[in-house]
Amino acid sequence: MTISEDKSNTELHDQRLAMLEDIAKELDGNTVFPICFDIAIEIGRAMKDPSASIHQIALEVQKDPLITSKIIKLANSITYNPSGRNIVDIENAVVRLGMGTARSVALACAMDQMTRSAQLAPFETQSKNWWLHSLKCAAISRVLCKQLAPRINPDMAFLAGLVHDLGAFFMLDRAGRYSELLERPKTVEYLVAQWHDSIGTVLLDTLGLPDEIVEAVRDNDLPRPTVTQLRKLTDVIYVANLFAGGLDEINKQDLPEPFDPAELDDPQYTRLTDEMNQACAEVMNVF
Structure with a gap:
């Protein structure tokens, strides 16, 4: 590695820290x-x-x-x-x-x-992907509630699924302010994947969403023991996130080895694949 490359990496690291520090300051505002x-x-x-x-x-x-x-x-x-x-x-x-x-x-x-659209424009593709993932997670959450967790409010689950990655959009907007990050969209992709969860939890609390939703989406992109029964809203969102393509987010967390969640092969969930796909298609058709 050359001296210039080392300096560039150091500057990029400083840009990341500056972005995260700025985000922390803004979360208390409007x-x-x-x-x-x-x-x-x-x-x-x-x-x-x-x-x-x-x-x-x-x-x-x-x-x-x-x-x-x-x-x-x-x-x-x-x-x-x-x-x-x-x-x-x-x-x-x-x-x-x-x-x-x-x-x-x-x-x-x-x-x-x-x-503010000019700030997010460089990451429009990433933003669109996060948005589509959010819609799918919301639709799948509702299916899981109706079929496997009748005691959990499906409307609450839909809302939680819709906003579970809200922190990602906030980070993409802020990343547009940093020249070093604008030149490295792949770095931003990993940075957002690794930090949006914790930032999103604070953001949802700042926005005043019900505590049940804030807790349900907390750490949903971190591996956890296999969910064999949907007892709580957080279980629903975690499983829905997996079936909505969230495994890619989880595997960007610098894990020691790739994560292979058993839920994706669990018959109680996989038997609902057609219904999940239909629900996602209906949502996408409306939106």
């Missing part, structure tokens, strides 16, 4: 960032349409985990939820807030995201 450019545009158009129904609004909003989180957070705030009965699905959240309020919140967030 968090807004882009997830998918064309989706933000579609949501913005729907929010501007005064004739759009609540169901149509809900379908559009669910395309974006951040906007979904913000609307549900507001619907569960003291102002809109004096009874303390939390809502976990976007359609009921829109009903509780009222069309006007929901439209204003979503439109403001979508517009703010679009103003």
